[in-house]
Every structure is written in C-alpha cells, then in structure tokens.
Amino acid sequence: MQNRPENFDETRLWDAAGEFGISPSAVSYAPVGFGDHHWQLTDDDGRPWFATVFDLDHKEHCGQGAAAALDGLRRAMDTALTLRERDGLRFVVAPVPTKDGSPLVPLDARYALALFPHVPGRSGRFGQRLTDAERDQVLELLAKLHGRTPPQSTPATAVEPTGPHDIRAALDDLGGTWSGGAFAEPARQLLAEHAAKVRARRAEFDALTEEVRGRGAPLVVTHGEPHPGNLILGEDGYRLVDWDTVGLALPERDLSLLSAEPAELARYTELTGRTPDAAALALYRLRWSLLDIAEFTRWFRGAHDRTEDTGTAWLGFTETLDRLARPA
Template identity: 40%
Template sequence: MSDSDLVVALKAGWDIEARKIAYLPVGAGGYHWTVDGRWFLTVTADESGPLERALRTARALRRDAGLSFVVAAEPGHGGSPLWSLPSGPNLSVFPLVDGEAGSFGPHPADRDRVVDMLVALHRATPVVAAAAPPSDLRPPGGDFLRAAPTGDRWAAGPYAAAAQDLLATHAAKIEGWLARLADLAAGFGPARVVTHGEPHPGNILRTASGPRLIDWDTVRLAPPERDLWLLTGDPFAPGLDAGDAALARYADATGHRVSPAALAFYQLRWTLADVAAYARDLSRPHGPGGDAEDALGYLRGHLEG
C-alpha cells in the first residue's frame, strides 16, 4: 500500500484532494496517516460488514442523538464511511482533532466525566439501536485456542513454536477460562444498550472543549457492563467492585443495577480475546523483534501471571 493508493482512494471516495500525507506509528489494530493537517486516516483489515455498521452507528450518535463527544468517520460518496483499497483493506476518514489521548490502563481523576459520557451514550440507544451491530457473548477464539496445542507444529516465525508451547502448557487454565466465561454469560439479564466497547483512557481525547471519545469500530449492542468494567478503580485487578464510586454514579443516573457477574464476564473476555489475538498473530508469518516479540511477552504475561 502506497501513498498514491491513499490519494486515489481519498479522491474517489470522499472527493478529497490530498497534498501532504504523513504516516503515524500509533494505535493498534490498524494503520494511520494524517492528511493536510485536516484528516486522520485509518486502514484496517477488519471484516467490512460489522465495521461499516459500527461506524454508521457512531455517525448517527453524533448527528441524530446530538452526542458532540463522538469523533465519527466522515461519510463518503453514497454515505458509506468505508472505501476498499485495491490491496484489500478498508479506509476510513476522520476529522483531525487537536487534543491529547491518555494511556491504556485505569482512568485517572476524570472518571466522573467519562461516566457522564457513557450515561449519555447508553441513553441514546433508542435512536441508533436498529443500526448498531449486536454483541457476541461467545468466548472469543475458543475453538482456535482449544485446537492450537495439538495441531500441526507452528513454524511461521521465530516465536511461533514458543507461543504454541505456552498454549499447550496452560491448556487447562484456558479451558477453565472458557468454561467460566460460558457460565457467566448464561446469567445475563435482558438489558442491552449501545456500547463503545473500549472506553479506556487511550480512547479518551482531551481537548480544549472537553473530552472526546474515539475509536468507534467496537460499537455493539450489549449489556452496559461491557463499558462499565473499564471504569472501575483498577479494571485488571481480581474481583471487580460493583460498588465502585464510578459505577455508583452510573447507577444513580440510569437506575441500572450493575451486575458483578457481567463485570467479571467482560474482564475475563478481554483477557481471552488478548490471548487469542496474540496467539493467532504468532501462528502466522512474522519476523524477529517488534510487535511479534511484544506479542509473545504479552501472551506469556496473561498465561503465566
């Protein structure tokens, strides 16, 4: 993929005449550029159907529900927020917003403002429910994780065999996590709201006009706890506290009784999704160092921690 591919796609999809394109080595799960100090581009290989629905939902949240904190993708010709590049991935275009994002992990002292954004987001559900893709409560990557230790020997890169050995060594732990996740999912109540999915500090952009929420490709209709577990004092600590001050603020504003089981479900699902994603990456062709070496370290940390 070259800059010229992006220039052609911007003109064809959005009628944008790009003059200066700069690559940004930031984020995860996609590739990013700025254009002329005005646009922020994202290229991702995610499945286009759910991705387009999620980005259209974010656009509706901003346009129809009036949520000004939503940084939504720009619609192109025909109204679609996506344009397929010749090499296969999808391009989306966002306004370039001047601000500073936080770091992944627990929220700092601004949790109340983030709670208030999520209250507004969840209340907007009736406006966008028909457009939003539904969430999947199945264990992420379960079949892959179960089959990986006994399948053909991984040899696609320098860390492939070590990753497969980790899955084999910790197969019982992984199976226990999968069973626990299924048990927790069986106890969900009927509440479904439009959720962001990853409202951690890395997706909160602090601007002169207040916080903005970015990265809407993960929008799904789901239990509120899909967002709420990331608002606890330490989302990755064992035994999340359903009485946490931020969650109490949410409950007071919405009347929703926060479910400890749902919090535990989404915390565990995050871990399993990470394990499956890192393992898949390392089962495919990769080279030494860089993201692949980091992936092996993160995989080991999840399984041995």
C-alpha cells in the first residue's frame, strides 16, 4: 500500500521485532503492493528483513471479523512454513517464526505482523504478461505445490466465498446516495450502469459453480494468487510471496491466473498428467473479478478518504467492471 495504516504506531515494529529475535537498527516504510503494509528492517548485523503488517479488518478471505481473520492468517502462515521446511519447497517465501515458533505477532486488535527474509531479485507486477517460457517456469512450481500432501493447517477455500453476497447487497442499495467518501457516489453510479451485466455474470458464476462442483475433482493445496505481482525472479528461479491466500481448492484456482486456455497450460499437464478443466478455469477467473468488485464496493460504501490507495482501488474497480462487461 502507498499509504501507511490508519491509527498505527510505527514504534510497535521495533518492540515486536524482538519476538523474532531481531534487533532493528533502521526501519523504513516500503510503499509497495496492494492490500498489506510493508516495512524494510535492518538489524544490528546489517541484515535486511521485510516486515508485513496485516490489517485484520480487511482480511475477509482469512475470516469474518478480526479475531477469525487472525486465526485464518495464522493457519495460512503455518502452511507456508510447513511447505518450505517440511516439504522442501524453496520457492515458498515463508515467514520467519518467532522465538516461540509462531508465524506472526498480533500487534493489537486490528493489526498483526509477520517477518520475512529479504529476497533479492526482480519483482513482477500485477497484469504483467509472462512469456511462454516464463509461464512454464511458474507452472513447474505449481505442479510441485499441487503435488504435496496438504499440511493439516491448510485453510479450506470455498468455491463460493462471501464476496458475491456483498455484491448482491450493493446492487440492492443502488437507489439511494452513497456517502462514505470521495468515491462513494461515483462508485454507486458506475455500478448502476453495469448492474445488469454484473447480475448476469453472477448468475453465470452460480451455474459454473454447480457444473464444476458436480464433477467432484480432488482438491490440492493452492497459493491462490500466483500472478506476476507475487513473483520474484532471482538467480535460482522464481519465488512466490504473499501466502495469506493459501488454501485447499481445485488446481484451476492457481492455473486460471496464468491462462484461460488449457493448451497454454500444457507444461502442467506434462508434469502432473492432469488436463486443466476449461469450465473450472472460467469459474475461477470470474470468481476473481467478482471478489474484486465485492472488495471495492465494500470499500467505497464505507468511510474513506481520497488517497493514492483509494485512487488505485477506483482504477481497479473501473477496469474490473469493464472486464465483466466484455463477452464471456
């Protein structure tokens, strides 16, 4: 995020770092990514670390409410640690455990901290198009991940999450004025313009859910968001970051972010013997867009200010609505 978290005292990081056995000599905010807040830490020995502060009030995919989100987030981080340490998946950028073995530290009722080793390399960006060779490299990582026995801590990931229900609530609230902040009323007007198409795509999502669920395909441990923005390319290949979305799901949850065409996922089939399901790919791509709409409308219907982050959210909102309006 470009903006620092609300009502957050940065000095908490200095104290909390000690629970990981780290004594910071320098702490600086890193305005990168979207969703979580990040800082760069340097310890007394000059080693760099990457600190992530999670806003539990906005971690609905981990659990509804801050307490449930903290539990779900802890399970996700434990899963990443197990995949790296037990299963030897070195591409998993897992958090550093505390001295007590926990993967994160609650800072207060709203925020929690995880600490990661600094990973040198070139970061990708969301929306970046991978070459065929690059996509195959990521598919090789996913084939290894999907082939592992899911750790007991792996969160369950519902095909139909709560997000689409939030969309229905927003669509039912288009008759009045939204007054949460600078983007509230523009968001209402734009959603109203696209309401018919959003409802149609929501119905399409329901139909795909029934079709895919009826096939009874086995679930695997998935990352959830293996797009280029969560990839770091180093000398030894790609690393995957941001494991708070890890969960049991169909493989297409991950594969759909690399391509909608099974033919472009041939390397995955070579390694696993499993041909990606076109209907499941379509389901998860549509699921991603609907969850984005749900998150943005929830944000704009609530209290907010005009900031760099809400500006980014507005751009994402308009782009996602435009994408939903295109032919399926």
